[in-house]
Amino acid sequence: MSTLAYRGRRWFSDHVVLIYAILVLLYMFTPVFVVILMSFNEPAARQTYQFDAFTWNNWTNICAPFQLCDSVAVSLKVGLLATLVATLLGTLMAFAMVRHRFRGRSAANVFVFLPMASPEIVLGSSLLALFVNAGFAGVLGFWTIFLAHVMFCLSFVVVTVKARLSGLDPRLEQAAMDLYANEWQTFWRVTFPLVFPGILSAALLSFSLSFDDFIITNLNSGQTVTFPMFVWGAAQRGIPPQINVIGTIMFLVALALVLGGELGRRRRQIVR
Amino acid sequence: MSVSAAHLGGGEQQQAAAVEPPQKRGVTGYILLLPGALWLTIFFLVPTITLVSTSLYDPAGSVETGYSMTWHWQNYVDGIRDYGVQFGRSLVYALLATVACILLGYPLAYAIAFKSGRWKNLMLVLVIAPFFTSFLVRTLSWQLLLGDNGFLVETLKTLQLLGPDGHLLATPFAVVTGLTYNFLPFMVLPLYASLEKIDPRLVEAGHDLYASPFTAFRKITLPLSMPGLVAGTLLTFIPAAGDYINAELLGTPTTRMIGNEIQDLFGAGAYPVAAALSVTLMAVIVAMVFLYVRRAGTEELV
Amino acid sequence: MAGSDLVLTGVTKRFGAFTAVDDLDLTVPQGSFFALLGPSGCGKTTTLRMVAGLEEPTAGSIRLGADDITTLRPYRRPVNTVFQSYALFPHLTIFENVAFGLRRTGAKKVKPQVEEMLELVELGQYGGRKPTQLSGGQQQRVALARALINRPQVLLLDEPLGALDLKLRRQMQIELKRIQTDVGITFVHVTHDQEEAMTMADTIAVMNSGVIEQMGSPAELYEHPSTTFVSNFLGQSNLVAATVVEKDEDHLLLDVEGSRLVAPLARAAALTGRVWVGVRPEKVFLAHTGSETDDGSNVLRGAVVTDVSFVGVSTQYLARLPWGQELMVFEQNTGARLSFRTGDQVDLHWMPAHTFLLDAAQDATAGVEREVAE
Ligand SMILES: Nc1ncnc2c1ncn2[C@@H]1O[C@H](COP(=O)(O)OP(=O)(O)OP(=O)(O)O)[C@@H](O)[C@H]1O
Numbered sequence: 037m038s039t040l041a042y043r044g045r046r047w048f049s050d051h052v053v054l055i056y057a058i059l060v061l062l063y064m065f066t067p068v069f070v071v072i073l074m075s076f077n078e079p080a081a082r083q084t085y086q087f088d089a090f091t092w093n094n095w096t097n098i099c100a101p102f103q104l105c106d107s108v109a110v111s112l113k114v115g116l117l118a119t120l121v122a123t124l125l126g127t128l129m130a131f132a133m134v135r136h137r138f139r140g141r142s143a144a145n146v147f148v149f150l151p152m153a154s155p156e157i158v159l160g161s162s163l164l165a166l167f168v169n170a171g172f173a174g175v176l177g178f179w180t181i182f183l184a185h186v187m188f189c190l191s192f193v194v195v196t197v198k199a200r201l202s203g204l205d206p207r208l209e210q211a212a213m214d215l216y217a218n219e220w221q222t223f224w225r226v227t228f229p230l231v232f233p234g235i236l237s238a239a240l241l242s243f244s245l246s247f248d249d250f251i252i253t254n255l256n257s258g259q260t261v262t263f264p265m266f267v268w269g270a271a272q273r274g275i276p277p278q279i280n281v282i283g284t285i286m287f288l289v290a291l292a293l294v295l296g297g298e299l300g301r302r303r304r305q306i307v308r
Numbered sequence: 309m310s311v312s313a314a315h316l317g318g319g320e321q322q323q324a325a326a327v328e329p330p331q332k333r334g335v336t337g338y339i340l341l342l343p344g345a346l347w348l349t350i351f352f353l354v355p356t357i358t359l360v361s362t363s364l365y366d367p368a369g370s371v372e373t374g375y376s377m378t379w380h381w382q383n384y385v386d387g388i389r390d391y392g393v394q395f396g397r398s399l400v401y402a403l404l405a406t407v408a409c410i411l412l413g414y415p416l417a418y419a420i421a422f423k424s425g426r427w428k429n430l431m432l433v434l435v436i437a438p439f440f441t442s443f444l445v446r447t448l449s450w451q452l453l454l455g456d457n458g459f460l461v462e463t464l465k466t467l468q469l470l471g472p473d474g475h476l477l478a479t480p481f482a483v484v485t486g487l488t489y490n491f492l493p494f495m496v497l498p499l500y501a502s503l504e505k506i507d508p509r510l511v512e513a514g515h516d517l518y519a520s521p522f523t524a525f526r527k528i529t530l531p532l533s534m535p536g537l538v539a540g541t542l543l544t545f546i547p548a549a550g551d552y553i554n555a556e557l558l559g560t561p562t563t564r565m566i567g568n569e570i571q572d573l574f575g576a577g578a579y580p581v582a583a584a585l586s587v588t589l590m591a592v593i594v595a596m597v598f599l600y601v602r603r604a605g606t607e608e609l610v
Numbered sequence: 611m612a613g614s615d616l617v618l619t620g621v622t623k624r625f626g627a628f629t630a631v632d633d634l635d636l637t638v639p640q641g642s643f644f645a646l647l648g649p650s651g652c653g654k655t656t657t658l659r660m661v662a663g664l665e666e667p668t669a670g671s672i673r674l675g676a677d678d679i680t681t682l683r684p685y686r687r688p689v690n691t692v693f694q695s696y697a698l699f700p701h702l703t704i705f706e707n708v709a710f711g712l713r714r715t716g717a718k719k720v721k722p723q724v725e726e727m728l729e730l731v732e733l734g735q736y737g738g739r740k741p742t743q744l745s746g747g748q749q750q751r752v753a754l755a756r757a758l759i760n761r762p763q764v765l766l767l768d769e770p771l772g773a774l775d776l777k778l779r780r781q782m783q784i785e786l787k788r789i790q791t792d793v794g795i796t797f798v799h800v801t802h803d804q805e806e807a808m809t810m811a812d813t814i815a816v817m818n819s820g821v822i823e824q825m826g827s828p829a830e831l832y833e834h835p836s837t838t839f840v841s842n843f844l845g846q847s848n849l850v851a852a853t854v855v856e857k858d859e860d861h862l863l864l865d866v867e868g869s870r871l872v873a874p875l876a877r878a879a880a881l882t883g884r885v886w887v888g889v890r891p892e893k894v895f896l897a898h899t900g901s902e903t904d905d906g907s908n909v910l911r912g913a914v915v916t917d918v919s920f921v922g923v924s925t926q927y928l929a930r931l932p933w934g935q936e937l938m939v940f941e942q943n944t945g946a947r948l949s950f951r952t953g954d955q956v957d958l959h960w961m962p963a964h965t966f967l968l969d970a971a972q973d974a975t976a977g978v979e980r981e982v983a984e
């Protein structure tokens with residue numbers, strides 16, 4: 037009996053961190069479950085904090101609320117474009133910072149870190165101050181949002197790709213050169229495929245930061261409405277449950293992408 | 309076991325000689341750096357300078373009539389006099405949220421790095437996944453969870469942990485919960501990244517040298533994960549201090565943070581004071597980051 | 611100088627103020643199995659990297675046959691490396707790792723060649739795996755296959771057998787030697803393991819702090835060490851301080867604390883004044899004090915046995931000479947020899963032909979620590 041108790045205690049102390057971690061994950065997922073649940077809600081009143089009745093309506097009429105789908109389209113467009121540009125520029129910077137010698141590298145490091153260290157409200161307001169001072173107050177919109185998003189995604193891309201790149205064993209590239217690959221072939225056959233996962237996660241991170249951003253966008257968007265801004269506006273007036281449908285779809289698409297990639301990776305490896 | 313043996317074999321072969329990445333000289337580096345650096349200069353550095361100068365404009369101007377530079381230092385004095393409370397509140401809330409993030413995030417990152425076995429990738433995906441449900445939508449769902457008719461409040465009331473007319477929503481607790489929730493992944497990911505680099509053999513070596521699990525953690529794991537902890541703290545504290553969404557959606561006028569005020573002032577066109585507040589916030593944060601990084605003794609930030 | 615010998619002339623490599631390789635001259639004959647032996651950090655890897663083109667010499671030149679390859683890009687050299695840490699491409703399968711060089715050079719019939727090569731290193735069924743799914747030893751064999759398949763003029767091996775267990779290691783040694791004889795490729799093999807070097811190599815170069823101390827066939831190095839470092843690093847040696855008193859055309863007459871010893875001129879690296887007299891422990895015999903010894907033997911009298919250790923095939927003695935120095939003596943356990951106990955009074959004797967002389971200016975303990983470290 038006492039050995040059983042001992043075993044139990046032993047099991048618990050071995051797994052306590054894991055159990056705690058799973059509880060934390062549950063905490064992280066609770067709101068997601070709520071979002072999924074509420075996407076099937078038929079609200080009784082305009083401003084609702086509870087589940088009233090089940091319906092498919094929200095899923096069949098996603099675009100019913102005025103501007104909702106337009107705002108999602110804007111967010112997707114900004115997100116894709118900003119991700120593309122930020123990933124490209126950030127990757128180039130990361131390569132320069134890890135693989136090239138230049139003056140003022142520590143200054144460059146600080147410079148890249150600073151945007152991450154600035155509160156969004158400061159970034160957003162200073163950009164607005166710039167646009168206003170430059171006489172752009174009237175043209176705030178899609179392009180100013182895009183410019184801002186690239187700016188704050190850039191640092192995250194640099195940091196992510198840099199980490200991957202500096203973890204790369206330079207002897208792999210030397211081995212490639214030793215095996216008759218010239219610089220160009222070495223880059224495309226060895227360096228790039230090995231850094232690619234880092235670039236990909238940088239791009240994913242960029243997209244989610246951009247798609248999600250509210251504070252900076254709100255200050256620099258003029259009349260353009262992104263999805264977070266739509267949600268914000270709706271939160272003041274009464275939330276259409278379709279918002280939860282969009283949230284659920286985003287979640288599922290992202291999950292499918294990541295899990296699909298992971299499964300594909302596993303399938304390609306022969307299980308031992 | 310075979311994996312760690314392979315590791316061992318490889319590890320011993322490591323030679324200091326060739327590990328450092330070869331760095332090329334010449335102009336290519338500058339060329340690669342240029343576009344990104346230019347972007348950051350135009351859309352980050354210049355705006356920051358503009359913000360500082362805006363903060364010294366005459367507050368009598370407006371967007372329509374334009375502003376004039378009058379070195380109006382009074383903007384700062386006014387800002388701090390009028391919004392000092394919100395300032396302090398922001399820092400306190402951000403600090404509480406950061407501590408909560410460490411308490412929740414460190415064990416999670418630790419478990420993923422060392423205890424998850426073949427579920428490692430899945431758990432990592434799960435950490436990032438909630439990210440994709442929009443930030444605002446999730447914060448709104450906290451409204452529901454913490455709401456007066458919500459399950460949580462009912463339970464707490466039944467357990468007599470909350471008075472009959474107690475609330476969770478629209479309290480400082482709700483705001484800090486929201487902040488914690490929203491910035492937790494920013495704590496977990498850098499922590500995980502630096503925990504994962506720790507060779508488990510180091511901890512085993514610690515045990516071998518008579519360190520108890522706790523001592524081994526304190527003397528080996530914790531110091532080695534310091535870069536991740538510092539990065540995570542910064543990436544949590546800084547955005548939390550400037551956030552206003554949680555305070556707006558989950559709080560009340562008495563839980564307003566500095567972000568709310570800056571946003572409203574910009575909205576109302578009171579640019580100079582708003583800019584002065586932004587600059588003050590940035591200065592306070594930079595000072596705190598500087599002190600913190602000094603104390604933590606980490607050179608490389610991220 | 612034959613067709614395509616590898617010749618290093620005055621090669622120097624500095625990292626900042628630190629000189630890793632110092633004015634190195636080396637000729638590796640075409641088709642030979644050449645071993646580079648030396649303590650950790652002496653510059654072996656650096657030398658190989660310069661030959662491979664991964665590091666550019668600070669000074670000096672490297673030639674392969676008639677071509678100067680000193681500054682040639684690595685991928686233009688008919689030289690391949692088996693890296694000390696394998697450096698297998700983690701994103702490619704074993705098959706693709708091995709095929710990498712062939713694909714770059716545009717070779718035909720890649721598949722059968724790779725399959726044949728994988729069979730050779732006994733990894734036939736592993737072609738579809740990724741490097742992380744192999745054990746350390748298997749990874750090393752992939753690294754070997756990946757380099758060998760290109761049939762380079764020179765194959766550089768940086769401790770390729772380091773992670774293998776003894777059995778596999780012996781097996782791979784034989785395999786390597788066989789492959790080398792078959793294909794006639796020049797092998798430059800870096801190793802810590804002197805036994806490995808001695809059994810496999812035609813020529814050994816002993817390297818120490820960036821310079822080659824001595825080069826020659828294994829037997830030559832063992833029998834005629836030219837420095838105290840080599841005498842201690844390859845096998846073990848007894849070194850006793852002596853003075854040269856007389857010299858005829860074949861021999862040197864020496865004085866060691868009053869005893870007269872003889873050494874052949876041919877084995878003397880120093881000819882006058884103060885010298886080290888060297889003799890290998892297995893060449894020394896013990897006898898009870900005062901007993902007759904063969905005519906002409908070198909004899910040191912009046913020693914005391916201070917330590918006896920029985921190691922199966924032989925017994926290892928330590929004997930303290932009257933002036934306090936301890937010498938090692940290895941006696942084969944043939945049953946024909948007397949055995950001694952601690953405290954016994956003994957004389958040490960050996961044949962003059964087994965005596966070698968080294969320069970007294972060198973440190974008698976150079977190269978000894980290695981034994982302790984192992
Ligand atoms: N890139 C470098 N920068 C500075 N010093 C270096 C560099 N590469 C090698 N060294 C130094 O040069 C010396 C020789 O190194 P090398 O790798 O050639 O040794 P090695 O003989 O291969 O040793 P081991 O047997 O341990 O592999 C060492 O002291 C090493 O620290």
Ligand SMILES: [Mg+2]
Pocket residue numbers: 323654655656694768
């Ligand atoms: Mg080496």
